Amino acid sequence: MSVVAGAVPRTIEWVGGLDGHVSMIDQTRLPVDLVMLQCRDAKTIWDAIRRLSVRGAPAIGIAGAMGVVLGVRDDSGKDREGFLQHLDEVCDYLASSRPTGVNLFGALERMRGCARSFESNDVEALKAALLDEARLIRDEDAAMCREIGRHGESLIESGAGVLTHCNAGSLATAEYGTATAPMYTAHAAGRRFRVYADETRPLLQGSRLTAWELQRAGIDVTVLCDNMAGALLRSGKVNVVITGADRIAANGDVANKIGTYGLAVLAKEHDVPFYVAAPTTTLDPDTPDGSTIPIEERDPDEIRCGFGKQTAPPDVACYCPAFDVTPAKLIAGIITERGLIQPVNERCVAEILGACPS
């Protein structure tokens, strides 16, 4: 089962005991150098999140939780109240590293909750409990990704072509990823297939990250520019498309990295099934459909000055949405850790959410 662990170090993990440290892949150095970042204090974690050394909502959540441990483990001589107050300060500080990080906030809340519910005044024991909690957050994410892999792997047959977009990969999670989980699981089961990875402008997570991690894991991967997906689908080389999701509305509409929607339309045109792989935490029952999901516009210089070079007139206007919304009707199924949502509609989304009350 250890395809990822065998060839690629873990995206992020705690090394050693309470006096240990956080080790993470510095994703800003990929795809050229594999450099492990060793973090021994909360500020290094804050910096790593801010400068995208760690990215992907689940991985950032894990980094935040482990950052809390780093931030409070040297507290000495404090009573319980003083310790909890400092822990709150550390959580607030880490939350400021990524103001829109829902998973980050969730992980920090969980660390606060863990501390408050700890029924002892033994601050050292509480520190150990916090480390356990941070590690549990990581392990739960890893287990969830593996379950997504288990539920999705049968979509990938031997000899298949699989197209994906952006990086919903092991680098965005504890391991295995979401969109990539069926690929790692099918590969571990001995099936051989080819993954096509959209480079995913403007930030190129597909070519920089997805191609890198799949190649390291021994999976056959081919990179293409986003605008080549139409010709590729028409060529008949793709049997299934699998992407991740940032947020899924109650009716099954999916917000994900810009370009996902266009890919879904092109897949439909060529009768290639389009799947989304995402944990049930991505399902948002309070959002009735995709029309109410706000779409962040990013800095135009991500388009104009890609990779440190001026590739458009300096002051030209840019259209730069970070996400788009793919309507449920274009999605063949949503692969979650609890099983497949299929067909994708309000009833089936509600069923998955009700199947295992959280």
Next chain:
Amino acid sequence: MSVVAGAVPRTIEWVGGLDGHVSMIDQTRLPVDLVMLQCRDAKTIWDAIRRLSVRGAPAIGIAGAMGVVLGVRDDSGKDREGFLQHLDEVCDYLASSRPTGVNLFGALERMRGCARSFESNDVEALKAALLDEARLIRDEDAAMCREIGRHGESLIESGAGVLTHCNAGSLATAEYGTATAPMYTAHAAGRRFRVYADETRPLLQGSRLTAWELQRAGIDVTVLCDNMAGALLRSGKVNVVITGADRIAANGDVANKIGTYGLAVLAKEHDVPFYVAAPTTTLDPDTPDGSTIPIEERDPDEIRCGFGKQTAPPDVACYCPAFDVTPAKLIAGIITERGLIQPVNERCVAEILGACPS
């Protein structure tokens, strides 16, 4: 009528008399610097074509024709036969600058033909005739682009949104361009509209060239990454798509820059009419349909090392077709210098070709 000439120097022109020179925009310096390249010999023209200082099939043809004049104008003391022999050598030399340049070969053939049919042994008069011919090739291209503009401008209403791909612009021709010709003509007629320019990976002709030339001409232009076109079309901001063409089959299938096909599918999905603008010389009656058009695969490093920076694993496989084929059924009309082909089918393509025997 001089919108382009007013704000942007001509892509390529001959300055002065027989002792003059060729002046062209060095397109490798765009979009950052506007630098005019002054060419006084055939070798400088050869280099300019090879290093893409001048690109776009019609502009390369003009450069080749003018390069012939530069290559032979200093011939002195030669008799007619000796002159013609040297002219052939110059033509062969210039043809080697771009081995797949159909327009280049055509222009060079025309220069040879002009010389052979010249009914005098006066070599100086022959040189003057060659300069006239080279200038005529340029002027005919400019006139053809303006005719495309005249036939297509009514597609662009005031307040419209126009989406285009790659650079089938004035920088690829003598002036006005093909896909951009309706835009320049509509703009000159006083209509105000917004052009959306796909950046067009991997070589970014859209953001580097189309955005630059439209902005210089005072046309409202917005750049987007190719994968944002789906979301843009869905937003309702685009009323018409206009692209160029590299080659058009007898049934109206269009080979053009990679990404054109995906754009045509997305336009169809959103009921936005998709037009192609191209001279009738692009129509190839000997190619029955798009399935027989060979698609060049380009150097994977154009994807892996875009912008001078390694953005994918160095040895990862890439899918890198230069062109794709858009089936006629997705095309609302083809705008030529002789009028609109609409509907796009074998009969209407043949009609345009027959309407004015060449």
